[in-house]
Amino acid sequence: MQITIGLKTLLAVFSYFHVQNKIMAGTPPNEFTFATILTCCSGACGFDRGRQVHSLIIKSNFESHIFVGSSLLDMYAKADRIHEARSVFERLPERDVVSCTAIIAGYAQLGLDEEALELFCHLQREGMKSNYVTYASVLTALSGLAALDQGRQVHNRVLRSDLSSYVVLQNSLIDMYSKCGSLSYARKVFDGMPERTVISWNAMLVGYGKHGIGREVIELYELMRKDKQVKPDSVTFMAVLSGCSHGGLVTEGLNIFNEMITDQDGIEPEIEHYGCVVDLLGRAGEVEKALTFIEQMPFKPTAAIWGSLLGACRVHANVLVGEYVAHRLFEIEPHNAGNYVILSNLYASAGRWADVTYIRQLMTEKSVAKEPGRSWINLGQTIHTFHASDRSHPRREEIFEKVRELSAKIKEAGYVPDLSCVLHDVDEEQKEKILLGHSEKLALAFGLIGIPHGLPIRVVKNLRICVDCHNFAKFLSKAYRREVSLRDSNRFHHILGGICSCGDYW
DNA sequence: TTAGGGTTAG
Numbered sequence: 001m002q003i004t005i006g007l008k009t010l011l012a013v014f015s016y017f018h019v020q021n022k023i024m025a026g027t028p029p030n031e032f033t034f035a036t037i038l039t040c041c042s043g044a045c046g047f048d049r050g051r052q053v054h055s056l057i058i059k060s061n062f063e064s065h066i067f068v069g070s071s072l073l074d075m076y077a078k079a080d081r082i083h084e085a086r087s088v089f090e091r092l093p094e095r096d097v098v099s100c101t102a103i104i105a106g107y108a109q110l111g112l113d114e115e116a117l118e119l120f121c122h123l124q125r126e127g128m129k130s131n132y133v134t135y136a137s138v139l140t141a142l143s144g145l146a147a148l149d150q151g152r153q154v155h156n157r158v159l160r161s162d163l164s165s166y167v168v169l170q171n172s173l174i175d176m177y178s179k180c181g182s183l184s185y186a187r188k189v190f191d192g193m194p195e196r197t198v199i200s201w202n203a204m205l206v207g208y209g210k211h212g213i214g215r216e217v218i219e220l221y222e223l224m225r226k227d228k229q230v231k232p233d234s235v236t237f238m239a240v241l242s243g244c245s246h247g248g249l250v251t252e253g254l255n256i257f258n259e260m261i262t263d264q265d266g267i268e269p270e271i272e273h274y275g276c277v278v279d280l281l282g283r284a285g286e287v288e289k290a291l292t293f294i295e296q297m298p299f300k301p302t303a304a305i306w307g308s309l310l311g312a313c314r315v316h317a318n319v320l321v322g323e324y325v326a327h328r329l330f331e332i333e334p335h336n337a338g339n340y341v342i343l344s345n346l347y348a349s350a351g352r353w354a355d356v357t358y359i360r361q362l363m364t365e366k367s368v369a370k371e372p373g374r375s376w377i378n379l380g381q382t383i384h385t386f387h388a389s390d391r392s393h394p395r396r397e398e399i400f401e402k403v404r405e406l407s408a409k410i411k412e413a414g415y416v417p418d419l420s421c422v423l424h425d426v427d428e429e430q431k432e433k434i435l436l437g438h439s440e441k442l443a444l445a446f447g448l449i450g451i452p453h454g455l456p457i458r459v460v461k462n463l464r465i466c467v468d469c470h471n472f473a474k475f476l477s478k479a480y481r482r483e484v485s486l487r488d489s490n491r492f493h494h495i496l497g498g499i500c501s502c503g504d505y506w
Numbered sequence: 507t508t509a510g511g512g513t514t515a516g
Contacts, residue, residue, distance in 0.1 A: 102510095134509085238513085274515085
């Protein structure tokens, strides 16, 4: 990988000077030269060079050439300059499937999913033809949004096109369905595939893992071992180990890790696999064992690994190890608010309020800000997004009324607001008000209003779900006899009858 | 000559 980037950069520099020399020698570069050179300027490191090439392109009057323009906008998109990319796209006198796909993919790859979807729909209305790259790109955006209805529509379009047998597209569909919360559709696509690549298997395994269905992970993995067409790779093991961890299959996970250690498949465990084992041990409450494991592994622990163990310490209320781990984590990630929040929750669970206050002060001192939490819910074709205490929704009065009604009803059933989830230094009444305004609760209340009984309420959150909101959703599912599916930044929580598929560990 | 393919531990 390192070599590839090195070569690419080298090639970019070479091509650049080659072009410059040609110009100086009186041989002007043409559309072929520019389109090629730009593909070597991708990413942040090639951006300066790319911009220089752009000015040459303008001087040579090639900016509106379709191939040159497509590479140019792709170069900007890959350097995280989506506005520049869009403006190149808008200036193109004619568009084709490649230029349209490049800009849609640009938005999707930067996580600007709504913009990607909007543009896809707009260009389709204008008569854009899609090919498999276009569909794969829009499916990525739909996965990010968890927009199941639109995902199914795109699937239907794919089925009506002559692209439906593309393995790549089917892999995208598996991923889209699983990220949109529908494992059964994902499995349908998987089962219907005449041939599968290792990616197809991995996508399905990751799906089961994220949904916490450990048994299916193991069953599918065993099925994969019997399939002579395909061999597991490093990602397969990651998917299986993580699936075991999320699904609570500790022994199975450890066995599979040992199989890797004994090198049965020629795939050496990487730091990520060690990370999965830390998670596996931590989840099982073996926090000290996990710490020893970290100290003995042949890699320097990353923030992800310490983060996993800190999460385990929070769940199992191990303040001693938690404090140690948090400080290792603060050394690596001093500005990640999530870590401070978990340590604060850990202190709160142990009733160490002075330490909770200290963490809050520390966050202020270091000006660590929490990334704003955001939840959304799809109703038909529309995505409704909520921020904390969001009053921008046209049906806000109804929504806030529903949250209050909900809260009162589940309190009767035993729900107690977990005030330790509020880091602001305010009185208890205020804390409860802040908690009730959490974006997940607004989205859940809106789902309860808008989604007919009998259908699951599917909510997506951009961060890890908060402890109080998780508890709230559990009580809601029982009191209103509703199935709740919550996707957070980590995994799915399927909540039914007051019980969550994550086993309260996340 | 242009987009480019899907899966990755907290």
